[in-house]
Amino acid sequence: MLPKEETYIGKYGMLRKTYLKNYRKGMYASLMLSGKLNSHLSEIDRTAKERIEQITAKLLQSSPAPDKATDPMGWTGHMNNLRHSAEESVLAELIYN
Template identity: 55%
Template sequence: MELTYHRKGDYLFPNLTIEETEVNIGKYGMLRRTFLKEHKNSLYQSLLLTGKLNRHLEEIEKAALERLEIQMKKLLEQNPAPSKEVNPMEWTAHMNSLTAIVEESILTELVYS
């Protein structure tokens, strides 16, 4: 590995760059980033400096969305939703409560761990 330097006054500074690809991070990735910044700062700094932060956040986002879909299907099989055409407000309330249950487990197990 060859390092190059640039001079600033009397000092030589290494030309260091972090090569990290840009990814679209959704809700769970942003929540994970905030959690790492506030509660696991050393892990956050390590991931950031090694260029692995975006990949980590992308993996968390992907896993959370997959888990959300799978658990929602399971809960809907166990607790079928009322007819959307007959009573849309009851259907909305039912789906919101199931989503809240699943999101709580995702946040506990993936994001805030």
């Protein structure tokens, strides 16, 4: 019996797990049998969050948001668009590959 790892796995880790289960069965089984699945998923989750923050910051530099005080809805929409773009990039780069 393998020791049970107690690791938090967030949204991106769970997306990665689903992807591996459905499309990379060999890799999933290998990680599972070696007891490294949870640490892999946790690492993917942490890395994905960091990359999204980095990409969002870069996008914000190249495309500044409207003033939050004078245009709160415009600011929110702009930030959501930047975050969505960053997330799309990270999903392709880390999760579904």
